[in-house]
Amino acid sequence: MEVVEVCRVAPDPLPVASPEPPKSSSLPLTFFDLRWLRVPPPHWLIFYQIPAPNTSGITTSSFFFDSILPKLKHSLSLTLHHFLPLAGNLTWPQHSPEPVIVYAEQDDAVSLSVAQSTADSHHLSALISNHDHHDATALLPLVANLAVTDERASVIAIQVTLFPNCGYFSIGTTMHHAVLDGKTLSLFMKSWAHTCRSLIGSGNQTMTKSHVIISLPEELKPFYARARLMDDSAMASLGAIYSNQWLDFDGPNNRSLKLKPDNHSHDRVRRTFQLPRAKIEKLRRLMLVKDDVELHVDHDKPPHVSTFSLTCAYVLVCLVKAEVEEVVNVTNILLIFAVDCRSRLEPPLPMTYFGNCVSPEFIALDKQVMLGKEGFVEAVHAISKAIKGLKKGVLNGAENWVSILIGGLRHSTSSSSPRRSSSSSTPEIPRVYAIVGSPRFEFYSIDFGWGQPKKVEVISGGISLSESRNGDGGLEIGLVLKKHQMEAFASFFTQGLESL
Numbered sequence: 178m179e180v181v182e183v184c185r186v187a188p189d190p191l192p193v194a195s196p197e198p199p200k201s202s203s204l205p206l207t208f209f210d211l212r213w214l215r216v217p218p219p220h221w222l223i224f225y226q227i228p229a230p231n232t233s234g235i236t237t238s239s240f241f242f243d244s245i246l247p248k249l250k251h252s253l254s255l256t257l258h259h260f261l262p263l264a265g266n267l268t269w270p271q272h273s274p275e276p277v278i279v280y281a282e283q284d285d286a287v288s289l290s291v292a293q294s295t296a297d298s299h300h301l302s303a304l305i306s307n308h309d310h311h312d313a314t315a316l317l318p319l320v321a322n323l324a325v326t327d328e329r330a331s332v333i334a335i336q337v338t339l340f341p342n343c344g345y346f347s348i349g350t351t352m353h354h355a356v357l358d359g360k361t362l363s364l365f366m367k368s369w370a371h372t373c374r375s376l377i378g379s380g381n382q383t384m385t386k387s388h389v390i391i392s393l394p395e396e397l398k399p400f401y402a403r404a405r406l407m408d409d410s411a412m413a414s415l416g417a418i419y420s421n422q423w424l425d426f427d428g429p430n431n432r433s434l435k436l437k438p439d440n441h442s443h444d445r446v447r448r449t450f451q452l453p454r455a456k457i458e459k460l461r462r463l464m465l466v467k468d469d470v471e472l473h474v475d476h477d478k479p480p481h482v483s484t485f486s487l488t489c490a491y492v493l494v495c496l497v498k499a500e501v502e503e504v505v506n507v508t509n510i511l512l513i514f515a516v517d518c519r520s521r522l523e524p525p526l527p528m529t530y531f532g533n534c535v536s537p538e539f540i541a542l543d544k545q546v547m548l549g550k551e552g553f554v555e556a557v558h559a560i561s562k563a564i565k566g567l568k569k570g571v572l573n574g575a576e577n578w579v580s581i582l583i584g585g586l587r588h589s590t591s592s593s594s595p596r597r598s599s600s601s602s603t604p605e606i607p608r609v610y611a612i613v614g615s616p617r618f619e620f621y622s623i624d625f626g627w628g629q630p631k632k633v634e635v636i637s638g639g640i641s642l643s644e645s646r647n648g649d650g651g652l653e654i655g656l657v658l659k660k661h662q663m664e665a666f667a668s669f670f671t672q673g674l675e676s677l
């Protein structure tokens with residue numbers, strides 16, 4: 178991998194038809210943001226195939242450097258005008274009880290690294306294949322690190338990598354989770370792609386920055402108003418609890434913004450699995466048959482079982498079976514997934530709300546039940562019940578969210594596998610499975626003007642979910658496991674689907 182350039186892309190200073198956010202300002206963190214203060218940043222990676230250049234004699238490399246890259250940079254600059262906080266920094270001033278995002282249109286910028294990979298077609302197709310695994314650390318050179326010191330943390334870092342031998346390029350983003358969640362990142366990426374397409378559509382390749390004004394459609398305009406979250410006394414006290422817990426993390430009165438290092442083990446492999454729509458429907462029918470028997474007596478209509486519940490339950494059962502030898506001392510399984518609270522708050526926030534607005538949902542399951550005949554059905558019921566329960570409120574137990582997360586961060590650095598405590602008075606540490614990403618982010622729809630993505634990856638611990646790249650309404654499931662576990666998982670996953 179050769180780093181060709183590391184530049185800073187500043188927000189375009191032109192006035193556009195959006196009054197928000199203010200040109201030079203700060204944005205306070207809500208309790209939703211504070212929850213993530215020092216967790217390792219997730220990375221999102223999108224691969225694109227470069228179309229054949231219209232003019233003969235132009236190589237893929239020159240098309241990339243002369244046409245694609247300048248448009249990506251220009252459109253990024255224009256888009257940042259609407260997303261000024263992304264160009265800013267997180268700081269935690271001594272006088273402030275909580276960290277704050279500071280940004281100034283004139284001074285701030287986003288770091289954009291441009292790299293060139295020496296990978297050949299064979300290597301690249303292994304990276305983007307859905308049929309085989311590859312080294313879990315192989316994608317890390319394709320994403321940049323956030324610039325983080327004790328005093329300041331950048332909000333986003335972007336890397337664009339050309340694969341000159343294969344006619345591909347990738348866009349990797351690393352996001353500070355205390356500033357934005359996956360939904361906001363997808364909003365930003367869609368806005369950037371929209372702006373880039375508009376720039377290409379304008380057809381004027383010699384257009385200078387000072388002539389361009391591109392406005393975003395309503396559904397892509399970020400919504401910054403957060404007084405509703407800041408002024409609510411219950412939410413404000415959650416923010417104070419979280420800040421104090423982070424202040425006590427790693428030493429007293431510790432305002433450091435340094436992030437916990439990510440645990441990228443070298444003994445893991447990564448692979449994506451496809452769950453086609455037709456198979457999802459068969460899983461749904463399986464549930465209908467089971468539930469019909471139980472509900473028959475009440476003449477009740479079986480509740481809708483969502484694609485999400487079916488997928489999580491099916492993957493979980495295969496995972497528990499694949500890891501059975503490693504979790505021999507474990508009796509409890511904990512499934513954690515994020516819930517988008519935007520539409521679930523009272524009153525709701527717009528889907529374009531900028532920031533974090535997710536709550537965690539915890540589902541405890543019994544390992545032996547998961548390994549048994551009814552494991553899948555039990556898991557679907559537990560997940561569906563938890564989702565139904567969200568109607569009662571998404572903030573139940575929120576005072577414990579950060580202590581649970583800090584416990585997880587400490588555990589992940591002290592031990593890589595769950596175990597039964599030697600002391601009978603200490604509760605057992607369950608095997609935790611976390612879901613990241615969401616098919617609702619629609620990353621496969623993000624087209625910068627050169628076609629839809631060929632592959633989307635979330636580089637973060639956990640089970641990542643996205644919509645299927647072939648658009649059949651199915652899902653893609655990304656996993657990182659030890660090689661023998663991945664092989665075992667693949668076998669359970671495939672055989673289970675074939676038997677439906």
Ligand SMILES: CC(C)(COP(=O)(O)OP(=O)(O)OC[C@H]1O[C@@H](n2cnc3c(N)ncnc32)[C@H](O)[C@@H]1OP(=O)(O)O)[C@@H](O)C(=O)NCCC(=O)NCCSC(=O)CC(=O)O
Nearest residue numbers: 219359482483484485486515516517564613614615617637
């Ligand atoms: C809690 C949920 C996972 C539950 O999803 P479910 O699909 O089971 O349940 P639901 O009530 O939302 O939807 C029920 C049915 O309505 C449909 N439906 C409802 N709302 C929809 C919407 N906005 N878009 C598309 N479909 C929708 C669904 O297709 C589904 O049917 P059917 O499925 O049958 O078609 C989800 O509501 C949710 O909040 N998703 C967002 C998750 C999220 O933001 N994750 C962020 C991860 S952050 C991240 O990844 C970074 C990190 O943390 O590291």
